[in-house]
Amino acid sequence: MRASVYSLILLFFSCLLHLSKSQPFLGVNYGLTADNLPPPSASAKLLQSTTFQKVRLYGSDPAVIKALANTGIEIVIGASNGDVPGLASDPSFARSWVETNVVPYYPASKIVLIAVGNEITSFGDNSLMSQLLPAMKNVQTALEAASLGGGKIKVSTVHIMSVLAGSDPPSTAVFKPEHADILKGLLEFNSETGSPFAVNPYPFFAYQDDRRPETLAYCLFQANPGRVDPNSNLKYMNMFDAQVLHFLTYFKF
Incomplete structure (x- = not known):
């Protein structure tokens, strides 16, 4: 697949939710899977010309991290x-990972979060899921050993929307029972360390499953009549806001 626009994917960064508050901002996901990418220095220059405040890398490419320095x-x-x-x-592997991927670049490169794994619950691998929290804890310990703890750099993981069993309307949001124990531990970790609960929202897939006439405009932030949650009486004017509220609603329980 060819990429003609820097492979800076999505105008909205993966939604980051803290247990006590949301943190609104604009950011981009920076993908590297393409065959005609510009050099990282050009991407960094482009980003500086915008109002984007954050960039998510799917890995820890040193050239990109260095290009974003200062x-x-x-x-x-x-x-x-x-x-x-x-x-x-x-x-010791966690310490080596931090020493290789974080220490040489910080603080010139403003690394604020390490996402350990991506959408792990979507693969149905119970062994891998059970290892996620210990992995996050070991990375947190490694950061503290490198004097990068105390909120300087936080640790979390990125979830898929399907960790929710029910989500439409937002007031019915609930985590899938089969993930309850794992998510309980992860949420406790997020709470204890002040790290965000991160999720990849996918309005496109919601659109695929909901072909009402106004759905496309609802997903694309275009003019539409909006949708009212019958339980809360809140009116949502776009799919992105409704998906974010799935999680904010759950955190009230």
């Missing part, structure tokens, strides 16, 4: 799903 743009880097077992079972 730009003031906050960076989320990722540890891959394949790294999770090693991070969970071997604290």
Whole structure:
């Protein structure tokens, strides 16, 4: 697949929710899977010309991290799903990962979050899911050992929308029972460390499953009549806001 526009995907960064408050901002996901990408320096220059405040990398590409140094743009880097077992079972591997992917670049490159794994609950691998929290804890410990704890750099993971069993309308949001124990531990970690609960919202897939006449405009932030949640009487004017509220509603319970 060719990419003609820097492979900066999505105008809205993965929604980051804290247990006590939301943090509104604009950001982009910076993908590297393409065959005609410009150099990272050009991408960094482009980003500086915009109002984007954060960039999420799906990995920890050193060229991109260095290109974003001294730009003031906050960076989320990722540890891959394949790294999770090693991070969970071997604290020395976690220390090495932090020493390689974080320490050489911080604070010039404003790394603010490490996302350990991506959408792990979507793969149905119970072993991998059970290793996620230990991996996050070991990365947190490694950051503290490198004097990068205390809120300087936080640790979380990125979830898929389907961790919710019910989500339409937003007031019915509830996590899937089969993920309850794992999510309870992850949420406790988020709460204890002050790290965000991160989720990838996918309005497009919601559109695929809901072909009412106004749905396309509702997903694209275009003029539409909006949709009222019959339980809360709140009116939503776009799919993105409704999906975010799925999670905010759940956190009230």
